[in-house]
Amino acid sequence: xxxxxxxxxxxxxxxxxxxxxxxxxxxxxxxxxxxxxxxxxxxxxxxxxxxxxxxxxxxxxxxxxxxxxxxxxxxxxxxxxxxxxxxxxxxxxxxxxxxxxxxxxxxxxxxxxxx
Amino acid sequence: xxxxxxxxxxxxxxxxxxxxxxxxxxxxxxxxxxxxxxxxxxxxxxxxxxxxxxxxxxxxxxxxxxxxxxxxxxxxxxxxxxxxxxxxxxxxxxxxxxxxxxxxxxxxxx
Numbered sequence: 490x491x492x493x494x495x496x497x498x499x500x501x502x503x504x505x506x507x508x509x510x511x512x513x514x515x516x517x518x519x520x521x522x523x524x525x526x527x528x529x530x531x532x533x534x535x536x537x538x539x540x541x542x543x544x545x546x547x548x549x550x551x552x553x554x555x556x557x558x559x560x561x562x563x564x565x566x567x568x569x570x571x572x573x574x575x576x577x578x579x580x581x582x583x584x585x586x587x588x589x590x591x592x593x594x595x596x597x598x599x600x601x602x603x604x
Numbered sequence: 605x606x607x608x609x610x611x612x613x614x615x616x617x618x619x620x621x622x623x624x625x626x627x628x629x630x631x632x633x634x635x636x637x638x639x640x641x642x643x644x645x646x647x648x649x650x651x652x653x654x655x656x657x658x659x660x661x662x663x664x665x666x667x668x669x670x671x672x673x674x675x676x677x678x679x680x681x682x683x684x685x686x687x688x689x690x691x692x693x694x695x696x697x698x699x700x701x702x703x704x705x706x707x708x709x710x711x712x713x714x
Contacts, residue, residue, distance in 0.1 A: 531704030545700040595647040
């Protein structure tokens with residue numbers, strides 16, 4: 490596709506449910522990032538992939554958060570046993586080359602609401 | 605940890621004015637700095653990317669400058685238009701991680 494796509498765009502989960510958020514990066518982009526954006530705040534880094542390798546997961550807030558990119562393209566962010574504090578917009582971004590050298594292109598985000 | 609601050613938090617200007625948005629960061633060891641705009645309910649759109657070795661970048665009515673040693677960047681918008689109304693975010697890259705400011709919410713009044 491022409492840009493980064495994310496699905497679903499909106500997700501409502503009951504506390505304790507597991508959710509899976511999908512990111513389709515721009516074709517051929519090596520780097521993929523996940524961010525969490527709370528209302529009125531800037532995005533906060535969660536994790537970074539270079540192809541299929543997860544090189545940095547230091548931003549994941551707890552062991553309930555898990556991300557994968559098994560074939561180096563599509564990525565999934567999974568949140569287990571969701572809590573109310575997980576409510577946020579989850580943004581995915583990709584870039585052509587290695588992290589730090591190229592522009593990031595963002596998807597529209599998935600707005601997660603935990604009730 | 606890198607801290608990124610954007611001032612002002614909100615700005616309202618009449619159409620046609622030139623304006624400057626500010627971004628400051630605490631650690632000058634950065635690879636690059638990127639400016640984005642975010643429209644309500646939307647993702648981020650890249651505006652300008654400045655590498656650490658560069659001093660400024662220009663795109664149309666936008667000009668971004670970078671003074672790495674003092675930890676500052678500015679985004680200059682010339683002849684503002686109502687369509688420029690959005691939140692503007694800066695992000696600094698320290699390697700694998702990008703650190704964002706909280707943004708400046710800009711309203712351009714027709």
